[in-house]
Amino acid sequence: MAVRVKVVRRPELTFWEKLYIPQILCGLKITTRHFFRNLFLHIAHRLGRFVHLPASVTVQYPEELRPLMSRFRSRHRLTVRDDGTPRCVGCMLCETVCPARCITIVPGEHPDPSVEKYPVRFDIDLGICVYCGYCVEVCPEDAIRMDTGILDLAAYSREGMRLDIHELMDPELRKPINDCSLNFPHQCKPTGGQMKGSWDQVNTSRGGL
Numbered sequence: 001m002a003v004r005v006k007v008v009r010r011p012e013l014t015f016w017e018k019l020y021i022p023q024i025l026c027g028l029k030i031t032t033r034h035f036f037r038n039l040f041l042h043i044a045h046r047l048g049r050f051v052h053l054p055a056s057v058t059v060q061y062p063e064e065l066r067p068l069m070s071r072f073r074s075r076h077r078l079t080v081r082d083d084g085t086p087r088c089v090g091c092m093l094c095e096t097v098c099p100a101r102c103i104t105i106v107p108g109e110h111p112d113p114s115v116e117k118y119p120v121r122f123d124i125d126l127g128i129c130v131y132c133g134y135c136v137e138v139c140p141e142d143a144i145r146m147d148t149g150i151l152d153l154a155a156y157s158r159e160g161m162r163l164d165i166h167e168l169m170d171p172e173l174r175k176p177i178n179d180c181s182l183n184f185p186h187q188c189k190p191t192g193g194q195m196k197g198s199w200d201q202v203n204t205s206r207g208g209l
């Protein structure tokens with residue numbers, strides 16, 4: 001079958017467009033009009049006049065944050081049980097459903113037979129996460145949420161965008177993380193990926209199972 005190709009030619013710029021100066025003046029005219037309109041309206045609002053006409057307001061981000069909608073999806077967190085261990089039962093549903101494949105979970109056996117498993121390791125690479133929220137929707141344990149309200153996710157490296165279990169369980173934590181306060185067995189970056197913590201410590205902290 002013959003393939004038909006339609007050639008679209010880029011329109012030639014006119015003489016006035018090539019000068020650019022008329023377009024720059026046009027832009028300046030619009031900016032100046034908005035400036036004086038907002039200046040006039042802000043002064044008029046102070047005097048109680050023209051209050052039905054809204055004036056533009058600049059939000060001084062990041063010092064000032066706009067209120068977030070309750071359904072807004074911000075940085076992830078793992079919810080925590082009373083004894084400080086994650087609610088996650090390592091079912092892998094979130095890792096399976098994630099379209100960006102940015103969740104990595106290593107499940108381990110939980111000493112409590114009523115708890116299926118728990119995450120020895122839980123990483124989310126925010127550098128490739130698309131914030132779809134599927135991981136939150138699919139979780140049967142309400143163990144992962146996107147309600148931290150944290151929007152500033154910039155990092156100096158790709159590694160810096162990868163949240164591990166420490167940052168997910170405590171959204172206040174920021175890299176570099178040098179100390180670990182998690183007392184259940186988990187793969188711990190501060191120890192170079194070695195296992196750290198024990199269930200005995202958890203049992204002691206809550207007065208035994």
Ligand code: SF4
Nearest residue numbers: 098129130132133135
């Ligand atoms: S929000 Fe979507 S892309 Fe991001 S970790 Fe969850 S499932 Fe994956």
Ligand code: SF4
Nearest residue numbers: 088089091092094139
């Ligand atoms: S879906 Fe929920 S319980 Fe299952 S592995 Fe993910 S966070 Fe854990």
